[in-house]
Amino acid sequence: MNLKAYLETKRTLVERALGHYIPAQNGPSTLLQEAMRYSLLAGGKRIRPILHLASVEACGGKPETCLGFACALEMIHTYSLIHDDLPAMDNDQLRRGKPTNHVVFGEAMALLAGDGLLTEAFRVIAQEALEGGMEPLRVLRAILELAAAVGPQGMVGGQAADILNEGKVVDADTLAFIHTRKTGALIRASVLTGGILAGASGELLENLAKYGEALGLAFQIRDDLLNEEGDPARLGKAVKTDQARGKATYPGLFGVEQSRDRLKSLVDQAVEALGVFGPGAEPLREIALYVASRDH
Numbered sequence: 431m432n433l434k435a436y437l438e439t440k441r442t443l444v445e446r447a448l449g450h451y452i453p454a455q456n457g458p459s460t461l462l463q464e465a466m467r468y469s470l471l472a473g474g475k476r477i478r479p480i481l482h483l484a485s486v487e488a489c490g491g492k493p494e495t496c497l498g499f500a501c502a503l504e505m506i507h508t509y510s511l512i513h514d515d516l517p518a519m520d521n522d523q524l525r526r527g528k529p530t531n532h533v534v535f536g537e538a539m540a541l542l543a544g545d546g547l548l549t550e551a552f553r554v555i556a557q558e559a560l561e562g563g564m565e566p567l568r569v570l571r572a573i574l575e576l577a578a579a580v581g582p583q584g585m586v587g588g589q590a591a592d593i594l595n596e597g598k599v600v601d602a603d604t605l606a607f608i609h610t611r612k613t614g615a616l617i618r619a620s621v622l623t624g625g626i627l628a629g630a631s632g633e634l635l636e637n638l639a640k641y642g643e644a645l646g647l648a649f650q651i652r653d654d655l656l657n658e659e660g661d662p663a664r665l666g667k668a669v670k671t672d673q674a675r676g677k678a679t680y681p682g683l684f685g686v687e688q689s690r691d692r693l694k695s696l697v698d699q700a701v702e703a704l705g706v707f708g709p710g711a712e713p714l715r716e717i718a719l720y721v722a723s724r725d726h
């Protein structure tokens with residue numbers, strides 16, 4: 431298959447739907463809406479919604495019915511980036527090749543833009559489920575997975591541990607704790623919820639969870655490596671910031687070579703988990719290989 435064309439088609443679909451769900455607005459909330467749209471529509475790979483749609487396809491579902499859920503994943507991801515860039519967290523000036531949200535709109539508006547996107551994500555899921563007549567129990571299960579993945583037991587918990595461990599020498603277990611939650615949990619949920627909404631069997635869901643877990647950790651290890659040795663122009667953000675901030679990273683703890691080996695073995699694990707799927711899982715397979723080699 432042509433992965434580049436596949437990613438481009440899905441990205442365009444998601445891009446258009448995001449603009450529709452969070453439209454430009456006139457009125458008292460204009461600036462807030464502008465701040466939300468500024469980061470949401472600033473580009474980005476859209477890998478989480480694409481993984482979700484690919485997972486729906488792999489399980490024989492209809493991706494067009496899950497576009498709202500896919501966009502919700504991207505809204506949550508974008509909120510996390512806006513908050514992560516704030517002066518109280520990583521204090522970054524550049525994201526997706528543009529000045530960060532707080533640099534343009536100020537800290538208060540950036541905080542609220544993140545809050546707005548997080549809340550809108552769950553509104554969009556509920557609205558699309560009602561209007562599309564989706565199976566209620568499947569939607570509830572998917573919401574449970576998503577909320578658990580991004581709450582204190584997942585992404586927000588991982589971010590807290592990341593910040594609390596800044597400047598400390600962490601062990602391998604702590605590093606895995608941070609990475610699987612901060613980044614891995616939302617990626618795992620993006621994949622798993624696709625299977626849930628498509629009505630996949632228990633065996634398929636178990637394997638989607640294994641795939642998502644391995645891929646989520648692989649994604650963050652690649653992110654660590656790119657922070658160490660990537661091209662800032664290609665990445666659209668600063669590099670070598672992790673070391674300067676005393677962040678817990680794979681290359682920091684294990685070195686670049688061992689991190690690359692771990693990345694490769696995680697991608698192998700992810701691909702292996704897809705063994706029970708038919709040819710419909712080809713995009714998921716290709717995306718796993720792409721994650722290991724991505725340059726941005």
Ligand code: GRG
Pocket residue numbers: 473474475476477507510511513514526585586589612613649650653726
């Ligand atoms: C609740 C106050 C508060 C803050 C939450 C949870 C959180 C802050 C931040 C999440 C942590 C985070 C930003 C992890 C990094 C994940 C990561 C690898 C981001 C980059 O994702 P890509 O490469 O980026 O998919 P694009 O721009 O392509 O979408």
